[in-house]
Amino acid sequence: MPTVLVLDAPAPAPPPRLGSLTGRARVLHADAETLADRLPEADVLLVWDFLSHAARRAWPGAGPRPAWVHTASAGVDHLMCPELAASDAVVTNARGIFDQPIAEYVAALVLALAKDLPRTLDLQRERTWRHRESRRVAGTRACVVGSGPIGRAVVRTLKALGVAAVLVGRTARTGVYGPDDLDRLLARADWVVCAAPLTDDTRGMFDERRFGVMQPSACFINVGRGQLVVEDDLAAALSKRWIAGAALDVFEREPLPADSPLWTAPGLIVSPHMSGDTVGWRDELGAQFVSLFGQWEAGRPLTNVVDKERGYVPGH
């Protein structure tokens, strides 16, 4: 019977749905401390704690390594290391689970910013009635960076609201603009949405220069990874009114430290990495792993296989 090693998250509970592996696999659990010791026993590693970097740290150690690593996340930046990339191990991700929830979350942020909802809630707290004009979303322009399933779902959802949304990816292809078009598209966007994977190419891509080309009326939204944004540069761009507003759901350090200046940056909405996590998401992630395990057990090719060099599942 193969051994599945689960890198558990500290809270709130181990993955659901693994009961259906009973009699098909031995399921062991590890935390960040014990992972390195138990890794040689594993045929399969399930990275349930998608915030932890423990797998990346443990992988280069001694002993045999599992042939298959699955992460309960869209991004794989927290687990990839040169040794894993160079190995024969197959890496799969949670492609598909977060697309629609994150697209809705982005739509919620775009509409909240357009309708000045944070200010409305501030005024409510002060019991102050102050009528303002707000922005119409239909007819505005969005530039969505990251052409994977999440970026594509964001484009679809914004288009449904009448927004002219374009997609920018690593390479230009039908329906997707390439990096050479990025600055031109940023310069005319009302909404810039970052849904890119974190790779060597994308790290820090939203910096002073990129915020500098955006319109003063533009808003920036990041649902990718915190390290895609130079946070100090974003805070400065907001303070100097280079852009009108922003929303971050992901951060360089998570949880965001209580003393971070981002909590109070002008015009910035801070949310705790929750954009994809709608009721039932843990259940869906567990079921997805069980489904992939069935493919693996039957010797069929796995779906959701990540290109370990690129750092994401290559798509259309």
Place this chain on the structure above:
Amino acid sequence: MPTVLVLDAPAPAPPPRLGSLTGRARVLHADAETLADRLPEADVLLVWDFLSHAARRAWPGAGPRPAWVHTASAGVDHLMCPELAASDAVVTNARGIFDQPIAEYVAALVLALAKDLPRTLDLQRERTWRHRESRRVAGTRACVVGSGPIGRAVVRTLKALGVAAVLVGRTARTGVYGPDDLDRLLARADWVVCAAPLTDDTRGMFDERRFGVMQPSACFINVGRGQLVVEDDLAAALSKRWIAGAALDVFEREPLPADSPLWTAPGLIVSPHMSGDTVGWRDELGAQFVSLFGQWEAGRPLTNVVDKERGYVPGH
């Protein structure tokens, strides 16, 4: 030359675009105090102050009355009185201007409630990182009450987000449910949206009984008129957790008094009657009146004519 009398709003400025009436009409201005005195001179009354009840109070007075009354609003409840209803005067409204902006505003509220955005902003203020699960909007059900252009735009926009949205109107017809279906539809709705006109039939329609049939997970949104809702009953329904949340953009008394308990009702978003007022709205309202004036001047039938008995423009 005909005389157009404008009931001005106290702030911020008289209607734009009336310059194009130069040489075609004499434009006089009145406020709530002077309206009654000037009304006999007017061939046309433009009710620019759509919050004022001055026109309703002045109409029954002595002297001749204008043949045409236009209000820069979708609702006509603030100006209708039995004498105006019984007269030969034609009443027109701002049908069409507010549909899409209000639909977007409702979408913003639905998404903000689904994604728990008010709580996120509260936690940000406390510099507290607290991950929560939120709700997926696609696949939920909405019941939109009010089958005019605004209600229909709300249904279209929610459907674009994957919400199964149904419309309830004064009479059942193709694509519109009637009053007999209302309670059944309320009982299964995740989102109840009120976009109805204020008439004798609709006044106070959202009361203790109606909140009592809704699901505990349901949220209620009012973008119609404040008097459609028994506000104390809504506050009680929220306090007792009969429903999960609500958002009001309109109130029995506007501005909402600073001592109103609604400001702090649990789970309630209070906004200052701004749902339809996107940048450029006053300009659009002014241009719409000028366009109608052109029809009137040429002796052509006016569009946007309100059925004075029903209190709205009869539609499809």
